[in-house]
Amino acid sequence: MAEPADVPPPEPQHRRSTAVAALAGAALMAAVDEIVFHQLLGWHHFYDRSTPAVGLFADGLLHSAELIGLVAGFFLLADLVRSRALAVDSAVAGLFLGLGGFQLFDGIVDHKVLRLHQIRYGVEILPYDLLWNAAGVLLLAVGAVLARRARRTAAARGARG
Template identity: 65%
Template sequence: MRTSALAAGVIGAAVMAAVDEIVFHQLLGWHHFYDRSTPTAGLLSDGLLHAAELLALVGGFFWFADLRRRGDLVPSAAWGGALLGAGAFQLFDGLVNHKVFRLHQVRYGVDVLPYDLVWNSAGALLLVVGAVITRRAARRHRSPAHPRG
């Protein structure tokens, strides 16, 4: 049960990193992963983020496929784990990367408070929903109808 949530959590974090990079870094061009240097350094940091995200995505899917092949995949736990991973990435990015390390902001030249509130609230919502789904999956998985545990 736990491994299903963990494998899908890796996938969820990688997908959220991809969404962040594709939408905010590439399509909108609002920021790079590291904006405290030259544009070239910003592009390099985006490339490194993309490489890490792809490795996590591939690794997570291999782990997920192995769980499925062995019959150990718990789909509801995996859904919860995917949402937990996505929310964890989003909150880490919004709180640690944006505020603690100041690697970048969501957008420049505007009041960032509304952007921060939406980004971090969405991340927190993903975490809460993922936690609820994962907790329910754990309860169902431990019930007498599901003796594996």
Template identity: 60%
Template sequence: MRAAGARSGVLVGIGTVAFVDETVFHQLLHWHHFYDRSTPTVGLVSDGIFHAVGWFALVAGLFWFAALRRTEALRPRRWVGGLLTGAGGFQLYDGTVQHKLLRLHQIRYDVDLLPYDLTWDLVAVLLVAVGVLLLVRTPSRRRGAARA
């Protein structure tokens, strides 16, 4: 169960960023859909699938979190490190693979994308860096705990 806390945090981070992305950029601002290379109806369906996958990741991560707390295996700093790594990793994947390589969608349309892309990717890299730092600097076990 050593890395379970980090993995639980990663799932919650992915689910949280997916939720924020879908809610803010897809629904509230109407900047894009998950898949913009077809009709608006296909875009809405793709948003629904994206939202469901993000929701399942979040719920699975929270169930795992509850199990870690119940068994007293939770290391909060490792969990937060996993959360930040998952959130930033997903955002970096979205900004590089989905936006640029696959061109499923862009952050916005009909504007200069450079400031948006830089902000998106720099925030992602910052989240990953802080998350990895927490993971590296936090022991995976409590001091004095029995070794398995």
């Protein structure tokens, strides 16, 4: 169905696109963490300060939260696409911000502050911690650069009318 000629096209929603994609990015990184480090490598569970059964239960809770985040992010992104309000460049930035945000939160808060688990046991942990947190910082930096670029592009388009 074509829009009437006098109706302007919808404006891209940059903040919403960033936020929705950040939700999906955080959920995606939680999925990668849970699948790779919890299941495939078996290095840790989400909560390792109890029995293996409790650790497995905690992994199930993380997996449930990650799936809810992925499904919610998918539907919110689909709504942006449907309403023609998705700002793709802002969404890509948000994806990286979500990926890095989860990684760094996990590395600092879950591993060090709350001590829910460590990346790995029975090895020198410092190199793992440094690499884990550096990966989070790198993903956040990529997201920040892309977000800045998206804001500049949006401002330039707005200035042109």
